[in-house]
Amino acid sequence: MATHTPHSTLDALINVAGDTTDASMKTAKMPIGIPGFTLHEEERTVPASEPPVWPINKDLSYVGKPQERWDGRAKATGRARYTADVQLPGMLYARFVNSTVPHARVLSIDTSAAESYPGVKSVHVIEKLLGGAVLRDPTLEQNRYPIVRYVGQPIAAVAATTPQAAEDAAAKIKVKYETLPFVVDMDQAREKDSPQVFPGAADQAGTAGGGGSSASGVPQTGNVHGPAVHKQGDVEQGFKDADVIVDAHYTTQVQTHSALETHGVVADWKPDLLTVYASTQGTASVREELAAYFQLPMSKVRVITEFMGGGFGAKFGAGNPGVVAATLSRKAGAPVRLMLDRQEEHLSVGNRPSSDQRLRIGAKKDGTITAIQLISFGTAGCGTGAGCAGPASNLYKWATLHVEENDVFINAGPAAAFRAPGHPQGAFALEQSIDELAASLNMDLLDLRDRIDENPVRRVQRQIIRESAIWKSRNPRANADVGPIKRGIGLSQSVWYRHLAMDSAAEVRVHKDGSVEVLSAVQDIGSGIKTVLAQILAEQFGVPPAQVEVKIGDTNYPVGPNSGGSVTTASLTPAVRDAAWQAAQKFLASVAPALGVKASDLTLTDGMVRSASGKFQPIAFRSAAARMDTNQVSAQSRRIPDYDPRKYDTYGGVDVAEVAVDTETGRIHVKHVLAVHDCGRPMNPVAVISQINGGVIQGISYTLFEHRLLDPNYGIMVNSNLDKYKIAGSYEVPKIEVQLTESYIGQSSTDASGIGEAAGIISAGAAIANAFYNATGVRIRQMPMTPAVVLAALNQPKPQMEAL
Amino acid sequence: MSDHQPPHRELPETSSTTGNKGITRRGFLKGAGITAAGTALLDGVQSLQQEAQAATPKGVMEYGAEAFPVTLNINGKEHALHVETRTMLAEALRIGLGMTGTKISCDRGACSSCTVWLDKLPVNSCMTLAVDAIGHRVTTIEGLSTDSEVHPVQAAFVRHDAMQCGFCTPGMVMSCAALIERNPHPTERDVRVAISGNLCRCGTYPKVFAATLDAAGQHATKA
Ligand code: FES
């Protein structure tokens, strides 16, 4: 830690936060760009209360340095307590009763046998279902119970003293259905005479993390909700201006989140407080939904998430498990654990929508894009959110754009946000078409992208790719290998956005014994935010991160961001740094009298308290803390707006995949991936790399294997466990090289961004498809690329063999 | 779960493998050998089968459908608890004994989150009846470390950041530690085989490979 410019004192703190009149502003020189490529300084006007500008990572002590996961030991030893592990005295175990039919009116529900079953303490029949789209005109359906729209829809629930008793009792609940015609195939659902999932127009509110769709007033015809149209310029003119047009059709399948910890809660309803342990990506979102649902003051709802076993976008709000468990707990007067089983997890709590995309791109001879037109259909089950135009709209510069996104309702569980919603689907199409465009223009793949992609970070990333061994080993001629196993290398780019959750706050405390702690309601969904918060305090106080106390995942602490859309690190870390800085100033004020100086004479850097006037030799932070005139000082801070909100940044990456295609069996082996990615200032590079590894692997899994299969005759999911729903495992993991482009944008006191969405899952599909083309000379426009799909593609009559 | 203790009795020496009052140990094993999902489980079951064949029928008990008392040897200690015949070892550990380090994720032998050792063999505890653990030494993730000392695999997992959400981690650690116990010099291929049944949705595999090789004292490429 070298080049901090300590200034600011308590006086500045008095006018803190929110106040942005000129008097409270200052200018600061900030590092901007990518070290080794484009690094320079720019001036920003920032609130005077902001801490000194951090230098780039190499000049910091803890931030930006590889750091062991703060809770790594707890996880590796099994001591980490997840929601499913919470055991409270007298706790009951709950089970849902789920619909066995895809579309029905529930006529009656007989719970008597369940209620009298030994060990049963409460039974609840659902009359208000959460999730999925709702009718614009609710009077179109009048029934006591929610209409069943998919197999696995929760109908009732039982809480009993043992899991076995709950399961046995749940099986004794008798549900009488009047079955209705159903449809689970998207193409069939688009037809005129298809059974209707809803009797009229239906919409779904958006969820945190980008799920659902907030477009309201969209037309609906039959099961087709859409199009949501977005137009800029005259796209027909754009195509007329084009020298080349590529026009193609792509399809992708439904993927389920399949977090290893299923959705669930432990709810403990007491007259004065509802405490809910939840496997969630947003303690704040769970509290909000429970308070609203039960009309409780928010102060009487406490949500706790100590550890959570993965969410990937599907775990926001209390949902049906949350409100049902709370209801069962209230009825029984005892805490209730309700964890979904694996089948329920596949069926009822979210998935990535499918897509069917027609993409046309027109370009000039020099590559300039004159027109992009995307017409997409996708199914989010009985919900919405299948739009996938993000990449087509935002990755490249175009003269005209015409996008139409359609949701097609089918009788299946509603989708949810899933890691970079819409983007893996959209990039699968766009990045293949861009490669095709390069081929028709006889341009190099990277040169074309240099021409049409304005993002400065990706420009550097392409340079890194160009110079990489893997890219240099690529034969630009497609289908060059003569044997049955053909090797190919391809690439794809990705884009994600600088979303922020402004409602992000933290408190930092300094104790007289020199211990420091940070408190925030934020939850760690596996990305490692605990470690990052510890690093920030370490940087401020000079205490090793492992010795920082991190208390998060509890709504008793200052409100935290809901972790979706890659917002957590970008949103919360500046608030934490600001709180740490302010706590440090308060700490200096608290020790100043004992040290015989004014607070303004003191600074705290590198773990030492120093006197500017040279009154005394630097003293270690801990020894100085012993001289505090109070047992504890603390400061709270919340996220302030980005320093230069006129600048809107996107993030992205470029991924290269090497595949071996067995043209006889149709199997694709991904051998090697080079992932070059941007997450602003990497706070803990080790954890960033872990997330990118994970995104790449999830992307490969999606591209090659995962497929939710619904039986058209019965409407059931035929592969609703993990044995039949294939997810990439140890054998399918390639060699993965990750390169971070450390990138500074001068937007906050930490200048950190997120990585969760952009981390490989967006680009894996297209990178593999482009590698497949390079290997075989054949385009594969369908996911998942199972052996059957591959063999069908290879048997196409005339493989094209043009050079790329 | 009822409080009264159901009758149980020793089977006569001539008893068939499946009694009509419940499932016997040998009867279950006969069937389980065919349904085993992963190689690790298969290993375990095969060895159990051999062991069952060698066991004296006198040791075989027959139980009814109600909960009954058993004693299980877990992490070197005898634990008394009540189980039903259908109670799986994973549930007995987690709910019966409050040892929640062992995770349940699929409950169907497809993810190995629930891996424990039966003697030294990694098995899916969601697919192992609690009664089948009687007479075996069960080792769980809790048994791999003490307050002051962790297993080399656990230490390496932390060093290499071989975890994200951490839900698969106890199972991964149990599989990798078992590998090292039986093969002190594994290759990366060996690690892949050892965890071929362990799912990690966060995708931490590359670091699991590196951590395990490192723990084994192999030359590991740093992640
Ligand atoms: S929980 Fe036992 S194998 Fe998945």
Ligand code: FES
């Ligand atoms: S670390 Fe999350 S499932 Fe493996």
